[in-house]
Amino acid sequence: MDQKIAFSRNKTFLLGFGFLGVSMIWAMYNAYLPVFLKETFHLSFSVVGVIMTIDNIFAILLLPFLGALSDGTNTKIGKRRPYILIGAPLAMIFFILIPFANKMQILGLMMFTVIIMNLSMALFRSPVIALMPDITPSKYRSHANGIINFMGGVGALLVYFGGKPLYDRDISYPFVAAGILMFVACMLVVIFIRDDRYRPDVTGAAETVSLKKSFYELIDNLKDVIRGEKSLLGVLMAIFCWFIGFNSIETFFTSYAKFYLGMKESTGAMILGFYSLFFIIAAIPAGLIGTKFSRNKTIRIGLFGLIFLLIVASFFKTFLFLAILFSLAGCAWAFINVNSLPMVVDMTTEEKLGGYTGLYYFFSQAANIVAPPLAGLVIDMATAGGQRPKGYLFLLFFASFFFLLSLVIMFFVKRGEAHD
Numbered sequence: 001m002d003q004k005i006a007f008s009r010n011k012t013f014l015l016g017f018g019f020l021g022v023s024m025i026w027a028m029y030n031a032y033l034p035v036f037l038k039e040t041f042h043l044s045f046s047v048v049g050v051i052m053t054i055d056n057i058f059a060i061l062l063l064p065f066l067g068a069l070s071d072g073t074n075t076k077i078g079k080r081r082p083y084i085l086i087g088a089p090l091a092m093i094f095f096i097l098i099p100f101a102n103k104m105q106i107l108g109l110m111m112f113t114v115i116i117m118n119l120s121m122a123l124f125r126s127p128v129i130a131l132m133p134d135i136t137p138s139k140y141r142s143h144a145n146g147i148i149n150f151m152g153g154v155g156a157l158l159v160y161f162g163g164k165p166l167y168d169r170d171i172s173y174p175f176v177a178a179g180i181l182m183f184v185a186c187m188l189v190v191i192f193i194r195d196d197r198y199r200p201d202v203t204g205a206a207e208t209v210s211l212k213k214s215f216y217e218l219i220d221n222l223k224d225v226i227r228g229e230k231s232l233l234g235v236l237m238a239i240f241c242w243f244i245g246f247n248s249i250e251t252f253f254t255s256y257a258k259f260y261l262g263m264k265e266s267t268g269a270m271i272l273g274f275y276s277l278f279f280i281i282a283a284i285p286a287g288l289i290g291t292k293f294s295r296n297k298t299i300r301i302g303l304f305g306l307i308f309l310l311i312v313a314s315f316f317k318t319f320l321f322l323a324i325l326f327s328l329a330g331c332a333w334a335f336i337n338v339n340s341l342p343m344v345v346d347m348t349t350e351e352k353l354g355g356y357t358g359l360y361y362f363f364s365q366a367a368n369i370v371a372p373p374l375a376g377l378v379i380d381m382a383t384a385g386g387q388r389p390k391g392y393l394f395l396l397f398f399a400s401f402f403f404l405l406s407l408v409i410m411f412f413v414k415r416g417e418a419h420d
Contacts, residue, residue, distance in 0.1 A: 007140040009147065014192045015135065016151025018084070018128040021185030023155035024178045025095055025121065027276070028163060029055075030250045031269040032171070033114070036102045038255060041110070044385070045252070049376030051111070052251050055118040056368035059125070059361060067126040067357050068217060080127035080134070081190045087124030088186040091117055092179040099172040124186070130357045131193060133345050139418050141342040142295060146287025149338050153280035153330075155185075160273025164266040221359050231415035232347045236363045238413065239340055241406035242303065243367035245399035246333065248375035249310075252395050255379075260392035261317050274323045278330035283338055286331075290339035291418050296410060299343075302335030303407040310400045314393050343416030375399075 030052070037048045066083065073079040094117035101110040136144040158181070163174035225233050250272075257268025290298040306329055313325045344360045378398050382391030 007137055007144070008135070011135060011193065012132075012144045012147045013151065015131055015189060016148040017185040018131070018189040019148045019152035020155035021088070021182035022121070022125060022128065023152035024159050024185075025091065025182050026055075027156040027159040027272075028174060028178050029095070029098075031159070031163075031254050031272065032167070032265065033098065034251055034255055035258060035265045036098075036110075040102050040105055041107050045255070045376035045379045046373055047376075049251070049372030049374070051114070052372040053369045054115060055121065056365040058118050058122040059365035060369060062122045062126075066123065067130055067361075070127040070130060077190075078194065080131050081193075083124040083127040084186050084190050087120050087122075088183050090120035090123075092183040094120060095182070096172075096176050096179040099175045102171070126357060126361060128186075128189065129341075129361070131189070132341075133357065135193070138346055139291070141345065142287040142291040142339055142418060143284070144287070145342050146284040146334075146338045149287075149334065150280050150283040153276050153283055153334075155182075156276035157273055157280060160269050160276055164270050164273075167266045167269075168264075225359075231413045232344070234409050234413040235340070235343050235347075235416055236359070238299075238406040238409040239344075239360065240363045240367045241402045241409065242336060243364045244371040244374070245306070245402035245406070247368045247371035248395060248399050248402075251372045252375055252379065256392050256395050259386065260389050261322075263319070267319065271319065271322050271326050275326040275330035275333070278327040279334045279337075280330075282331040282334035286334040286338040289335070290342070295339040295343050295417055296413055298335045298339050300407060300410050302332040303403050303410065305329070305332035305335070307400050307403045307407070310396045310403075314396045342418070343413075346418065347416055 034045075034048050034052060037043050037051060038045070043051075070080050070083060073082065075082055077085070094113050097113045098110070098117065101113045132144055132148055133141060159174065159178055163178070166173035166177060225236060253272060254265040254268040257263040257271065258265045261268070286298060286302075309325050309329045309332065313322060313329075316322055316325070341357070341360055345357065375395060375398055378394050379392060382394040383389065384391065
């Protein structure tokens with residue numbers, strides 16, 4: 001990356017459309033697929049949690065490889081964009097098929113559709129993420145990450161608020177709308193972001209990358225993390241813990257709303273919409289605050305806020321109070337999420353940005369593999385298979401515990417602040 005390239009807010013907003021599209025897909029997937037699996041196929045929450053890890057298993061296996069592969073790719077349409085052009089249309093098609101597979105009530109068809117959709121999403125996720133440090137100097141990365149997280153929040157917001165009336169009319173309508181919008185948003189990135197342009201003086205770099213080689217490079221990176229200065233290990237372990245907390249809420253909150261609060265799953269998703277709305281509002285200020293004062297301190301404030309708000313939420317069952325609490329939780333999550341990726345990439349070299357972006361996602365996706373089945377098991381045990389509704393409260397306590405672990409870890413992280 002050329003550090004002399006000026007930071008462009010307009011270009012960063014354009015890149016944010018890729019995040020908007022991806023966020024729409026995952027917001028709807030996490031909000032409604034667990035309910036489909038529970039109600040239509042009568043699966044336990046533990047099994048639902050295992051199925052909800054499919055995307056994360058693909059991510060943990062493929063994202064480091066694809067990040068490194070895109071680092072070395074050199075085509076006439078760039079090094080990141082070829083992956084978007086292949087993955088986005090496939091993801092759109094199979095995502096749209098999910099509600100139709102649910103209506104047919106064939107579990108094998110549902111699993112096939114979900115697996116191919118997740119594989120397609122994994123293909124282009126890491127290259128899209130790696131475009132941010134490609135086009136952004138170090139000192140502006142928290143600000144840039146705030147912008148693209150703002151756009152991601154817009155995508156989730158469209159799903160949670162706009163998806164409710166569509167879902168209440170027919171469960172397939174919001175899936176069709178979100179799939180098409182994701183594809184269009186990703187094509188905007190392909191058309192307007194050209195900083196991964198072809199370099200005619202470089203040839204054959206992509207041929208040196210293989211899945212096996214990427215795996216060994218990942219192992220080497222992990223060894224370096226463990227043996228090296230402990231701040232990088234600390235922030236990655238904190239990321240692991242807070243994503244366990246976050247993913248457990250994201251996966252099972254609509255189930256919590258339906259089976260404990262007595263709301264429609266679309267109403268539970270709407271509460272998450274208030275979270276996304278205030279995440280959007282706080283995303284850019286969170287990046288600016290992290291850059292000006294301290295990324296670490298900003299993250300710790302966010303973690304403390306999330307713990308407090310989830311504990312308070314356990315005392316309320318009304319839509320209004322939960323909407324207010326989750327709005328504040330959205331602000332707290334922005335403080336955390338916006339500043340975490342810049343901390344990781346500013347602990348490594350420019351040559352390894354794609355690989356370390358993959359390493360960041362290795363830890364976050366590893367957490368997302370652990371979270372759904374573990375949280376589902378806790379819910380099954382606490383509710384005695386649905387017989388004790390108050391046991392659903394353990395979802396909030398489970399998430400709070402892992403946010404607390406990450407808060408403690410972050411006190412030992414000493415690096416990762418912005419530099420010139």
